[in-house]
Amino acid sequence: MKIYVKIALFVVSFIALSAILAALYMYNLKHTDMAKAKPDFVITSSVLQKAFEDDETAASTRYINKILEVIGTIASVKPAGNNVLSISLVTGSDFSSVICTFPAIADPSKFSPGDEITLRGECSGFLMDVLLNNCAVIEDKKK
Numbered sequence: 811m812k813i814y815v816k817i818a819l820f821v822v823s824f825i826a827l828s829a830i831l832a833a834l835y836m837y838n839l840k841h842t843d844m845a846k847a848k849p850d851f852v853i854t855s856s857v858l859q860k861a862f863e864d865d866e867t868a869a870s871t872r873y874i875n876k877i878l879e880v881i882g883t884i885a886s887v888k889p890a891g892n893n894v895l896s897i898s899l900v901t902g903s904d905f906s907s908v909i910c911t912f913p914a915i916a917d918p919s920k921f922s923p924g925d926e927i928t929l930r931g932e933c934s935g936f937l938m939d940v941l942l943n944n945c946a947v948i949e950d951k952k953k
Contacts, residue, residue, distance in 0.1 A: 841913075844930045844946035847877050855882030855908040855940075859901035862936040873933045879948060880908060881928045887921045897921060897929070898939075906938055910945040 851873065858880060861869040882899035885907055890896040895918050899908040910929050921927070931945030 841944055842877070842932070844877065844932070844944055845948070847930065849879035849930055850876040852879040852881070855880050855899035856902045859903055859906050859908055859940055862940055863903065863906065866936055870936065874935055876933055877930060878933050878942060879928060879930045880910070880942065881926070882908060884921055884923050884925045884927055886923055887918060889918070895921075897927070897945075899927075899929075906940070908940045908942065910942040912945050 858873070858878070861873070880899065882901075885898040885900045888896045888898075890911060893914050895912040895914075897910045897912070899910065901907050910931055928948040929942065929945045930948050931942035934941045934943050
């Protein structure tokens with residue numbers, strides 16, 4: 811066999827093995843437990859929304875892909891399909907809110923509009939609303 815054929819086979823084998831290992835790593839990657847994760851920022855829902863409204867570029871740089879602990883009042887609670895729950899927080903704006911999605915909540919009936927709540931999740935962006943994913947409810951430590 812010619813040398814360039816051997817080199818080509820080696821390169822193709824190396825790429826295939828690398829792709830398999832990367833796929834296995836991504837498949838076994840665990841989500842961060844937001845209830846135990848240390849937040850990068852502790853902020854109220856209205857201040858967070860206002861930061862994105864005033865300067866979206868600066869707020870995106872500061873908050874996106876960071877763990878935020880958000881304190882606010884529940885505006886609405888909606889099932890979002892596939893056993894996912896979505897909670898909107900009041901921001902003081904008629905056009906925008908902070909939307910928090912939960913992977914699975916055992917009892918969504920314990921949340922009702924008007925309740926004060928503290929949530930922790932990963933900020934994923936701003937599309938009219940600030941989006942927090944993989945959220946967890948943070949219990950009041952004083953109780």
